[in-house]
Every structure is written in structure tokens, then in C-alpha cells.
Amino acid sequence: MKRFSSLIFGSALLLSPFTSLPASAATLSPGDLIKGPGEAVYYYGTNGKRLVFPTSKTYFTWYSDFSQVKTVTAGELAEIPLGGNATYRPGVKLVKITTDPKVYAVASNGTLRWIETEQVVKDLYGADWNTKIDDIPDAFFINYTIGSSVKNASDFQPSAQTAAALDINTDRALGNGATTNPIIPTLPTTPSSTPSVPDTNGSLTFTQSKTTLQSGDILSLTTQASHPSGIKRIELYFDDTLIKSCDVSFSCNGETQIPLSGTKSAYTVKTIVTTLSQTVLTESKTLPVAIDDSSKVRISLGQSTITPNQAASIVADIDSSIAILRVDLSVNGIIVKGCADGARQCRWSDVVSGANVGQSMPVFARVTDTLGRTYTSKTLTLTIGTNDSPSVVVTPVKTSIFAGESLEVTVSASDNDGISQIDVMNGNVVLKSCMSAQPCTVSTGPWMNAETFLLFSGAAKDTKGMTGTADATDVVHVVAH
Numbered sequence: 001m002k003r004f005s006s007l008i009f010g011s012a013l014l015l016s017p018f019t020s021l022p023a024s025a026a027t028l029s030p031g032d033l034i035k036g037p038g039e040a041v042y043y044y045g046t047n048g049k050r051l052v053f054p055t056s057k058t059y060f061t062w063y064s065d066f067s068q069v070k071t072v073t074a075g076e077l078a079e080i081p082l083g084g085n086a087t088y089r090p091g092v093k094l095v096k097i098t099t100d101p102k103v104y105a106v107a108s109n110g111t112l113r114w115i116e117t118e119q120v121v122k123d124l125y126g127a128d129w130n131t132k133i134d135d136i137p138d139a140f141f142i143n144y145t146i147g148s149s150v151k152n153a154s155d156f157q158p159s160a161q162t163a164a165a166l167d168i169n170t171d172r173a174l175g176n177g178a179t180t181n182p183i184i185p186t187l188p189t190t191p192s193s194t195p196s197v198p199d200t201n202g203s204l205t206f207t208q209s210k211t212t213l214q215s216g217d218i219l220s221l222t223t224q225a226s227h228p229s230g231i232k233r234i235e236l237y238f239d240d241t242l243i244k245s246c247d248v249s250f251s252c253n254g255e256t257q258i259p260l261s262g263t264k265s266a267y268t269v270k271t272i273v274t275t276l277s278q279t280v281l282t283e284s285k286t287l288p289v290a291i292d293d294s295s296k297v298r299i300s301l302g303q304s305t306i307t308p309n310q311a312a313s314i315v316a317d318i319d320s321s322i323a324i325l326r327v328d329l330s331v332n333g334i335i336v337k338g339c340a341d342g343a344r345q346c347r348w349s350d351v352v353s354g355a356n357v358g359q360s361m362p363v364f365a366r367v368t369d370t371l372g373r374t375y376t377s378k379t380l381t382l383t384i385g386t387n388d389s390p391s392v393v394v395t396p397v398k399t400s401i402f403a404g405e406s407l408e409v410t411v412s413a414s415d416n417d418g419i420s421q422i423d424v425m426n427g428n429v430v431l432k433s434c435m436s437a438q439p440c441t442v443s444t445g446p447w448m449n450a451e452t453f454l455l456f457s458g459a460a461k462d463t464k465g466m467t468g469t470a471d472a473t474d475v476v477h478v479v480a481h
Helices: 074-078 118-125 138-143 158-164 168-172
Strands: 005-007 014-016 033-035 042-044 050-052 069-071 082-085 094-097 104-107 111-114 133-136 203-208 218-226 231-238 241-247 251-257 266-275 279-288 297-301 311-318 324-331 334-339 345-351 360-369 374-376 380-384 391-396 400-402 405-414 419-426 429-434 440-447 452-454 456-462 467-471 476-479
Touching: 082 138, 104 158, 133 138, 138 251, 203 266, 203 279, 218 231, 218 266, 231 251, 241 251, 297 360, 297 380, 297 467, 311 324, 311 360, 324 345, 334 345, 391 456, 391 467, 400 405, 405 419, 405 456, 419 440, 429 440
Parallel strands: 033 069, 050 082, 094 133, 400 476
Antiparallel strands: 005 014, 033 042, 042 050, 094 104, 104 111, 203 218, 218 251, 231 241, 231 266, 266 279, 297 311, 311 345, 324 334, 324 360, 360 374, 360 380, 391 405, 405 440, 419 429, 419 456, 452 476, 456 467
């Protein structure tokens, strides 16, 4: 049989390719695995309802492959009410919630039991216990209940728990003690060739909380629909994964987290509305992923060219929009400084060891935020030369001015070979050039826009043509009166 792959994030299990799935059986029996024209895989319970597998990891605690999945039509699937999400098979895996460091064992009926000590978890799951942990997204935490904690190895027996959970019906007690058999729909021996009919009589409004995505963000999807026959079901999908299904409702809202890692430049969101007359309303949108803006992490060098055994210096300034966890400064592929105190500026100054004359080294700063996302500055080049470049200092008279006020900025420079030119700059604009070694001062402004920030810089050239640049240590804040 052709091997199947699975892809999971935030909701129902996806299979591909679907063309290799077995044809429909004539009838369904409790315990069957089923799927419709969509990509979700369900477990058919003794209570006549279907449970969706929210992740592939959940599915593979119960089954080793997809060979037993039966395909049904959209109409047939719609006749089987949803019964919630399937949970992990007891005893097979350890789990943790993405926002909770506690490690839990899974007991019957989706009960999570916190294992209180590392020694106990080793006794139960072996020395490699940490390789047996799966993260449960926060959105699926509601599928589980918290039971009593495991204080001693005798409090929980993984193999006994697994053996007792013969199947999902048994684990979840889906029959609830009922003596009557559930209604089992009769399915055709061959798949239906008639797809659900698109409908133009109803109305559909599909909205998203964000139009541009960023890794780690929480995205909310909302659908509101109406139809003369009534609404049977609304489904919300993120990247072809079902994140929420609402039965007999005119509105549906669901949330999911954008993956923290990946190479996608955009994700697709979709809603499918099934009416009571079995027609379908649908809408999909493509939401782009925000490209990391290197301007959020600004980096500057004290001197772009230094001599051997001369100290180099780096300053990184981080935008206030980033919740900083750590800042790393890198020279030639080696992290030379890490700042983990949450400060919005990270500095380093030291001799670059092992560098040779003529060698050029890339320099950049990388910031990791509290969600694990990374932001990387533009890359500058530090060169080891036989002649050092001028040392440049930029000094605004004030660090805060009122809107409409002017400001004096002075750039001074020094070099063993003498200084031939000094420039005062704002961005790429040269405000003044001085053809001497004396400090160069310019009056700038008036600066009219309140609540803006001004970053001045300077450049200097020595008598041998070497150039040095630097940014002002402080950013000037323009405030309202």
C-alpha cells in the first residue's frame, strides 16, 4: 500500500494523497475510521457520533497507518453529528501544554495526571522519557481534564492504562451504558459522483483578525452566514486544517496560532458552510506572512576598519515593538556578546582575536523575542586593515526637544593620520561638511512632528582616505508642547 504522509497544526488530521484511500464500505460499524471529501479523519463511535483526530500525533497513538480509513460522501458525513475531538491513548505518550512546563501522563478518558518528579517519570517511562513528550496546543487543552498528580511510580502504570484502552469507544465510554445500538447509516458501495452544490441564495461573511500574519500570532477566524433553508454547519480552516466546526449556528469563531517556524510566505484560510438543504457556501483567502523588517534591529560599528589587535565595538538598538528575550551580537559567525536583561541596547567592545590584515568579517545582531521569533539586523562588514579608520563621536546637544524646536549636533573625529573631512548626517542626508580636523557642528530643524525620533550620525575621512562612521549614542525624542 502506498505510504501516506500527515500534516498537523491546530486541528484535524490531514492525509495525502487521498486517491489511494480505500473505497467506501457498504455500512459503517462503531470503531470505523471515516473521512469525507475534505481532509479530516474521524472515529465513528458507539454513540453514533464522530470524533475528529486533532493532530497526527494523537492518531498514531491509536493506529499505525491509514489503511482502514473509509471514504464517505459529504451528505453521508453530515448525517453523523460531531462528538468532539479524540484524545491520546492512555499510557502511550507523555504530554505537556505549550504554555505549561508540567509533564503529564495520559490516563483514561483524556485525564491528564501531572508527574511531580523527574525520578518518577524515569521510573515509569525510562531514562529517555524526555523523547516521549508531545506538546498539546493550548487550543486543545479543553479536550482533557486534570486528574490527581502522580507522586510515586506505584500511582500509575502506563502499560496497564494502554491495555485497558482497547479502543476509543472503551476509553471514552462513548456508549454511556446504552443497550440500544446507534443508528448506523447505510453507505453506497461506490463513492457518490455528485458533489455538494454551490449555493448562491445564501449570504456569507468571512473575516479574520489579522490581514498580515507573523509567526506566533493568534489568528481569529469568524464566519456569519444565512440561508432560506437554515444553516446546518459552519467549518473554519487554517492552511487546510479544520480549527473549528459549529453545528446549527449562524455564526462561528475559531482561533489558531501561526507556526513559529516554517518557510511559507502565505497561509490560506477558508470557511465552508453547509445548509440544511445540503448546498454549500464557501470562501477562502490568502493571508501573507510579514517579512521580518531588519530596521527593527539597528546595528552600528565604532569603526568599520581596524588594525590588528585594535578593539572593535558594536552597538545594537532594538525597536520597542519587540518583546526581547535575548540579543546576540555576532562577528564572523561567532557570538561575541549575549544580552539577556531585556535592555533595548546591547553593546560589545573587544579585540578581535585571530584576525588577519585584509580580512573582512560579517557583523550582525539577532534578537529572540519571548515567543521564540527571531529578528536579524542588516549585516555590516568589519575589516582588518593596515591603516585604521577614524574614530567618530556624534553628540546631539539634547536628547529631547519640543516640536518646532531646532537642535545642534556636533561630530568630532580623531585618527593617527589626521582628519581631512567630517560630515554631520541625518539618515542618508548630509547636513554639513567640514574640511578640517576641528569638530563639525550644525543647527538642524526646526523639527515639527511630535512623537518622532531622530537618529543622527557622522562620518570622517583621514588624510589617507580611510573613512569611519558612527551613530549618535542617544536618539533624540521630539515631544509635543
